[in-house]
Amino acid sequence: SWCYAKDVPLHPGDRELQADALQAKLFSWLRRHDQETCHLPSILPLAVGMPVRLLESVDREKQLYRGRRGFIYGWTLAHNCVPMDVDGEFLLDRLPTVIYIQFPEATWKIGKLPMGVYPLKPRSRTWKVNKHTGFEARRTGFWILPDFASTAHMIQGATLGAAFVDPQDVASKVSLTLQ
Numbered sequence: 001s002w003c004y005a006k007d008v009p010l011h012p013g014d015r016e017l018q019a020d021a022l023q024a025k026l027f028s029w030l031r032r033h034d035q036e037t038c039h040l041p042s043i044l045p046l047a048v049g050m051p052v053r054l055l056e057s058v059d060r061e062k063q064l065y066r067g068r069r070g071f072i073y074g075w076t077l078a079h080n081c082v083p084m085d086v087d088g089e090f091l092l093d094r095l096p097t098v099i100y101i102q103f104p105e106a107t108w109k110i111g112k113l114p115m116g117v118y119p120l121k122p123r124s125r126t127w128k129v130n131k132h133t134g135f136e137a138r139r140t141g142f143w144i145l146p147d148f149a150s151t152a153h154m155i156q157g158a159t160l161g162a163a164f165v166d167p168q169d170v171a172s173k174v175s176l177t178l179q
Contacts, residue, residue, distance in 0.1 A: 029042065029137075030042040030043055034055060034145060036127075037125075037127065037137075037139050038125035038126075038127045038139065039055040039056055039125075039143055040055075040123070040125055040139045040140070040141035040142070040143065041141060041142075041145060042139070042141070044141065044142060044144070044145075044146075045146060046072060046075055046096070046099065047072060048072055048073065048074060049071055049072065050071065050072045050146060051069060051070075051071055051146065051147040051148060052069070052070055052071065052072060052101060052144040052145060052146060052147050053067060053068070053069050053070075053144065053145055053146075053147035053150075054066055054067060054068045054069075054070070054101075054143055054144060055143040055144060055145060056123075056143040058118070058120060058143060059118065062106065062108050062118065064103070064118060067154065068103065069103075069147055070101040070102055070103040070104075070118075071101070071102045071104070072099065072100070072101060072102075073100040073101060073102040073114075073117050074099075074100045075096040075098060075099045075100060076096055076097045076098045076100075077092070077094070077096055077097070078094040078095065078096065078097050080094060081093060081094040081096075095122050095140065095141065095142075096122075097121070097122075098119045098120065098121055099119075099120045099142055099144070100113070100117050100118070100119055100120070101117070101118050101120050101144065102114070102116055102117045102118075103116045103117075103118065104116060106118075120142055120143070120144065122140050122141055122142055123140065123141070123142070123143060124138060124139070124140040125138070125139060126138045127139075
C-alpha cells in the first residue's frame with residue numbers, strides 16, 4: 001500500500017472503476033508536482049544525509065525560511081508503520097511523525113537534539129483542484145524536497161562552495177531525457 005493513497009479523492013463514478021483504472025488514477029495523483037498540491041509532495045525519498053530544501057517558511061525565529069537548505073538527519077516512524085521492502089528500498093505505509101533536518105550553519109539548539117537539528121512535523125493543506133467545480137483535495141506531508149539541483153534563479157545571491165553549470169543552446173528543444 002502507498003502512504004498517500006488516502007489523498008486520492010474519489011468521485012462517485014470512481015467507485016465503479018476497474019482495479020487497474022483506479023490504480024492509474026492513484027498514480028496520476030501521486031505524480032502531481034508539489035506546486036499543484038500546496039507545496040506538499042506526494043512521494044518523498046528519505047535518506048540520512050540527503051540534501052533537502054524547505055518549500056515553505058517553518059520557523060521564522062530560527063530563520064527557517066522557504067528555500068533554506070539542510071540535510072536529513074533522521075526520522076521517527078509512526079508507531080503502527082510497517083515498512084515494506086521493495087527491491088532493497090523500504091516503502092512506508094504511514095508518514096513519519098517527524099523528520100529531523102540538520103542546518104549545519106545554525107547556532108540554535110532545540111531540547112536534547114544536536115545543534116542545528118530541527119524536528120519537522122507533517123502539515124496538512126487543502127487546495128482547489130478545479131476552480132470551476134470547487135472540487136477540493138487535502139494532503140498531509142512535509143514541506144521539503146530533495147535538493148540535488150537548483151536553477152540560477154533559486155540560488156541567486158547564495159554563497160556556494162562550487163557549482164556545475166549546464167548551459168544549453170537557446171534554440172534547443174527542452175527535454176527531460178538524457179542525451
